[in-house]
Amino acid sequence: MRIQFYLIIPFLFLFFGCGAYYNQPTGVENAIIGETTPATSLLRALPKPKTPIVVGIYKFRDQTGQYKAAENGSTFSTAVTQGATSILIKALEDSNWFVPIERENIGNLLQERNLIRSTRQEYTKNANPNEPQLTPLLYAGILLEGGIVSYDSNIITGGFGARYFGAGGSVKYRQDRVTIYLRMISTSNGKILKSVYISKTILSQAVDQSLFRYVNFKRLLEVETGYTTNEPVQMAVTEAIEKAVSSLVLEGIKDKIWEADIPKEEVVSLLAKFEAEKAEADVKGIYDRTLIARRSRFAMEFTGGLTLMDGDYANPLLRPMGRGALKYFFTLGFNLSASTNVINLANKERLDAGYITYDLNAEFILLPKDKLSPFVFGGIGYGMNKNFENLHFKFQYGAGLEYMVSKKVGIKLYAEHNLNFSDNIDYIKRGVRDDYYYRFGFGLTYYFSNKKSNVFK
Structure with missing residues (x-):
C-alpha cells in the first residue's frame, strides 16, 4: 500500500498538470507542411488591396550577432534564424497585398537570364526577328528593410519545487524575447514611408518529479520522470514578422499610402480596432505590465x-x-x-x-x-x-x-x-x-x- 501511495502522487501530478507529457514522440514522424502561428490567421484575414504592390527585399538580416547560450563550452550556432528574408517573403505572399520580387540573390537571376540569351544566339540557326525576347524584370515601387535587432535571454526565470521524505517535484520556466524592426522605403525618392516595431516572447518550461525512498529493509524505490518544452525560436520570429507585415498594411491604409478593396465603413471599423490595439500597446510595459494613470487627485x-x-x-x-x-x-x-x-x-x-x-x-x-x-x-x-x-x-x-x-x-x-x-x-x-x-x-x-x-x- 505504501508503494502504491508513493507512485500515485507523481502520477496525479503529471495527469492533471502536464498534458504535453502524454504527447511524447514514440516513432519516426513524416514531413508535414509548416505550422502556422496566431499571426498567420490575422495576416490572411486582411482585406484585399485594390492594386497589389510590387516590393523588393534585398536582405532582412539577423543584426544581433548573438550565439546560442551553452552551459558547458562554446557554440557557434546563432541564437536566431539566419533565414528571416525567406520568412518575410512568405508573410508578404500570405497577406495578398504584395508582389515580392527576387532581390536577395539577384546575381543568380541575372546570370541565368544571360545564359538564356547567349544560348539562343549560339544555337538558333534561323533567328526570327519577331520571336519574343525575355520579358523585362519587374522593378519595385517600395523596398522593405530592417532585421532582427535584439534577442534577450532570460528576461524572466523562476520556478517552484518541494520535497518531502524523498518525494517531490519542481517546475522551472524561462522567458526570452526577440525584437524586429521593419521599414518601408519609397524607391522614387528614398523616403521612409513607415516603420514598425514588434517583439515576441519565447517560453521554455521544465517539469520533473522524483521519488527516492526506502520502502522496506534493503528495498529502495526510485522513480524519476519529467519533460521540457521550448518554444521554437523560428516560430517566434515568424510570428513577429507576420505581425509586422499586417501592421505595415494597416498603417499604409491609415495614411492613405494604398487602399483596401472594401467599403468605407469596413475600413473605418478595421482601423478603429487597429488604433485600439496600438493604444493598448502604448501603455504596455515589459513583463506584460499595463502602465496607465490609475488614480485621481x-x-x-x-x-x-x-x-x-x-x-x-x-x-x-x-x-x-x-x-x-x-x-x-x-x-x-x-x-x-x-x-x-x-x-x-x-x-x-x-x-x-x-x-x-x-x-x-x-x-x-x-x-x-x-x-x-x-x-x-x-x-x-x-x-x-x-x-x-x-x-x-x-x-x-x-x-x-x-x-x-x-x-x-x-x-x-x-x-x-x-x-x-x-x-x-x-x-x-x-x-x-x-x-x-x-x-x-x-x-x-x-x-x-x-x-x-x-x-x-
Whole structure:
C-alpha cells in the first residue's frame, strides 16, 4: 500500500498538470507542411488591396550577432534564424497585398537570364526577328528593410519545487524575447514611408518529479520522470514578422499610402480596432505590465486593523483600530493624507486604553502606473484619550501594498510604527524611552474621478 501511495502522487501530478507529457514522440514522424502561428490567421484575414504592390527585399538580416547560450563550452550556432528574408517573403505572399520580387540573390537571376540569351544566339540557326525576347524584370515601387535587432535571454526565470521524505517535484520556466524592426522605403525618392516595431516572447518550461525512498529493509524505490518544452525560436520570429507585415498594411491604409478593396465603413471599423490595439500597446510595459494613470487627485480611505503596544508593560495584546482619511494627489505617485484614527492599546492585566489620533502623512506610491504597487509614508500626528486628556505629539512611518481592483477602488495592506513624544501613553512613566505602538491595517481607498480635471493623464 505504501508503494502504491508513493507512485500515485507523481502520477496525479503529471495527469492533471502536464498534458504535453502524454504527447511524447514514440516513432519516426513524416514531413508535414509548416505550422502556422496566431499571426498567420490575422495576416490572411486582411482585406484585399485594390492594386497589389510590387516590393523588393534585398536582405532582412539577423543584426544581433548573438550565439546560442551553452552551459558547458562554446557554440557557434546563432541564437536566431539566419533565414528571416525567406520568412518575410512568405508573410508578404500570405497577406495578398504584395508582389515580392527576387532581390536577395539577384546575381543568380541575372546570370541565368544571360545564359538564356547567349544560348539562343549560339544555337538558333534561323533567328526570327519577331520571336519574343525575355520579358523585362519587374522593378519595385517600395523596398522593405530592417532585421532582427535584439534577442534577450532570460528576461524572466523562476520556478517552484518541494520535497518531502524523498518525494517531490519542481517546475522551472524561462522567458526570452526577440525584437524586429521593419521599414518601408519609397524607391522614387528614398523616403521612409513607415516603420514598425514588434517583439515576441519565447517560453521554455521544465517539469520533473522524483521519488527516492526506502520502502522496506534493503528495498529502495526510485522513480524519476519529467519533460521540457521550448518554444521554437523560428516560430517566434515568424510570428513577429507576420505581425509586422499586417501592421505595415494597416498603417499604409491609415495614411492613405494604398487602399483596401472594401467599403468605407469596413475600413473605418478595421482601423478603429487597429488604433485600439496600438493604444493598448502604448501603455504596455515589459513583463506584460499595463502602465496607465490609475488614480485621481482626490481619494477617501477606510481602514480597519489591529494595534500592538510597545511601552513599559510586558505582554502586549492586539486590539482593534479604525481609520478614515482624505487624500490629495499632487502627482501620480505623491499625495498628502489627513486621517482620524480610533485605536485601543492594551497589555495583559495592566492596560486597556482608547485613543483618538489625527495624522498628516506624506505618501509615496513607488509604481503608480501598475495595478499592484508598494508605497511608503511618514508624517506627524497628535493624540488624546477619550476624555481629551493625555495629549501628545507623535511621528509615524510605515509601508504597504495597494492593489487597484478598478479605476476607482484600491485595496491596501500596510504596517505602521508610531513614535510618541511621551512616556505616559500607558499611564506609567518608567525608564528613559518614550512609549511606542504599531498599527496593522487593511482597507479600501475610493478615488473620485467624476471631473476630467480630477484625473491624471
